[in-house]
Every structure is written in C-alpha cells, then in structure tokens.
Amino acid sequence: MSLEHDVNHWGASPGDPIDAELAAIESSLDKLLTRDPAYWRTGQKKDRLAQLEKIHAKQAALKLRVLASAGDIAEETGAKDASGWLRTELLVDKGVARSQIKLAASVSKYDLVAAGLAEGVVSQDKARVITKALDAIETDPATSGEDLVLAEKLLVDYASQLTANELKIAGRRVLAEIDPARFEEAEAKALQREEEHAQRRTFFSSRDNGDGTVDIHARVSRAVGVRLRTMLDSLAQPRKWSAQDKGRKAPYDRLLGQAFARVVETYDVDLLPRHGGHATTVFITMSVEDLRKDLGTAALGFDGEKITAAEARRLACNADLVPVVLGTNSEILDLGRTARLAHPIQHRALRLRDQGCQAEDCDAPAAWTEAHHLKPWSEGGRTDMGNMVLLCPSDHRRIHDAGSGYERLPDGQIRFTRRT
DSSP: OOOOOOOOSSSHHHHHHSHHHHHHHHHHHHHTTTTGGGGSOOHHHHHHHHHHHHHHHHHHHHHHHHHHHHHHHHHTTTTTTTTTHHHHHHHHOHHHHHHHHHHHHHHHOOOHHHHHHHSSSSSSSHHHHHHHOOOOOOOOTTTTHHHHHHHHHHHHHHHTSHHHHHHHHHHHEEEOOOOOOOHHHHHHHHHHHHHHHHHHHEEEEEESSSSSOOEEEEEHHHHHHHHHHHHHHHHHHHHHHHHHHOOOOOOHHHHHHHHHHHHHHHHHGGGGGGTTTTTTOOEEEHHHHHSSSTTEEETTTTEEEEEHHHHHHHHHHSSSEEEEEOOOHHHHHHEETTTOOOOOOHHHHHHHHOOOOTTTTOEEEEEEOEEESSSSSTTOOSGGGEEEEOHHHHHHHHHHTTTTTEEEEETTEEEEEEEE
C-alpha cells in the first residue's frame, strides 16, 4: 500500500486512493463488529484471534510510517515533534505520543524490523524491544555494523518464537550469540553494571493506612525478586490447592500477601544484627488487666503503635517478643520469662506428635505450623509438651480471636465454635 497521493501536474489531488482504502478498512471493521463471537466455534476463535494479531501489527506499521514522516505537522505548529498535535487533536497523552514517535523513528532505521511489522510477524511491543536492543548495540564502541545487521536478523527471527519479555532477555545477550569469544566478557561486564545499578536503585518504604494495614513499596534486584517470589509461591500454592479441594476460593494475591507475612513472622531473629550487645527484640507493653481481657490493647514497640491484646498473645507464642506487663502505677510486673518460647527440640517433638495443624478439618502440614500454649503463657501456662499444640497461622490467629471459642477433642484436635 503506497502512502503517496495521486497528484496531477497542478499539484492537486482529485481522487485520494488512500482515503478510500482507509474507509474500506473502517467499513470492514464496522461489519465485523456486528458479529457475535459467542456463536463462533473454538477453532474459529483461535484462527481469528491470530488474524487480528497480524492485522494489529500491520496497522501499527502503517501508523509508525506516518509518524516517522510527521515532521511537517511539527513545523506547522512550531513544536519539536508531532506529540503536541496528538495531545491536542487526538487526546493522546503526551508521554504516550512521544513514545510512539520515538518508536517510529527507531523502526524507520531498521528495515527488517519494519518489514516484520508490515508482514504482521513482529508486534508493536516486540518492535519496541528489538529497536531498543539494536540502539544499544549501535552505540556500543565494541560492535561493528556487521554485528548490528546480524543482531537485527536474529532478533526478528526470534520474534516469531518468543514473547516481548523473552525477547528483551534475548536482546541483552544477542551479541554473545553472534561472537561468544568477543562478547561474553562484555556481557559479564554489562550484567555487573546492571546489578550495581539495581543495588543503587534498591529501596523499601512503608505507609500506615490507619485501618490496621500497612502498604509496602520496595524495589530490589531481579535475583532477589525472583527468589522472594519463589519463596512466596512455595507457601501460597499448597494453600490454594487445599482451599480448592474444600470448594473455597481465595484471591492469589491475598495468599501471596499472607505468605509474605508468614516469612516475616517466622524469620529467625538470631540472624538479625545486635544492637548494643542485645539481640533485636520488640517489646509489647500492656496492663495486666488488658493482658487477660478479650478486648484489651497493647503498645507495640516504643512508638505507641496499638494492637489488640489477643494479637499480642498470639505473637508472644512464637515471636521474639518480650511482654512488659504493667501494674496499676505503671510499674513493671513481668519482663518476659526465660522459658516462654518453645525450644527447637520441643518444636521437633511437637511435629512428630501432631504431624500438622491440630485444628479440625485443617490439613496444613507441620512445616507451616506454630506452637500454641493451650493455657496462655500470660496466665501462667507452662512451656511444656502437655500444654502445647501445633496450629497453622490462620488457626493460631483464630484461637486468639475473641469471637471464637474452642474445645479440645479426645484425639487432641481443636474444634472451633463461633461465640454468640
């Protein structure tokens, strides 16, 4: 399809075939939009989605060609490029418009990428990935023009086999495929620079939402991110399957969030740095009356952040926390106990004895559980085998919930009831 107008020797355009062709495309789309895909067979849907993907790439190729030659639009408006006109007339966000114009300029430099778009075998997303990789190669002083040509050919070939994200990874190491002896060392240095860049950009921030939750925003290196996601998936997936087996559904992002909380709550505090010669410890301050009340509150740490006494009792079962119990005149009545937490050998014995969570109908394995004092430690309960059972975090939270009651069955399991 040519983009040139039919112009006579007077400079006039009596009949513009491009307008007619675009009108025909629009008319065809209007007709297609009257069809209901609900009545198409599965095979037809697959074939037509593949056709539409190809048509979408060709439409992108045409649009990018127009944008690549849209300098006269910028000249007419006195702007740097056509993005201002796109924003004003077509209501395209300026950042998006500039990104499209930049892509158009990049695609116009690489014939194979442009041809792939025009043939419908390279999508716009893949074209952006490929041209970005090629631009980086072009500016690399260690590469030659021949390297650039070979890299373009390889990446366009890969476009029919890889997703855009996979293509991005291939783009980083395409030079090593072209000439391993020459570029593997350069690739290693590039990866080192990337990792150093990731370390500089790493951050963690949190914001209290005022509703009992905290939003966490963090950026870490790819290696750390993949490792964390693998850990969370390993904790969340079995719970997902268990819930599905019981006919329940839970959003996976919620399960991942709960898995993240599990990782934090069960982190071995002996591995933390020491402050002033003492292991890192969180103090929970509450009155002796609140400690025993269902609706009491406690202060977490020294900043006055509030949690319920029930939550404090739950955390005290398995975290490195020191309950500071105050009398009526705020004098310290109890500053923890040396045998408050179950010893690791007791955890192993409990796992052998209980085999898993002791809540009735819960199949959480022993590896996910926490030791719970049946007679609360806050009420003088002893840290011995006869006073402890294993509960998964969900049931451990429930047993400390003021709205739940429970009884211990003859076989040692815990049956929960709802208090009215």
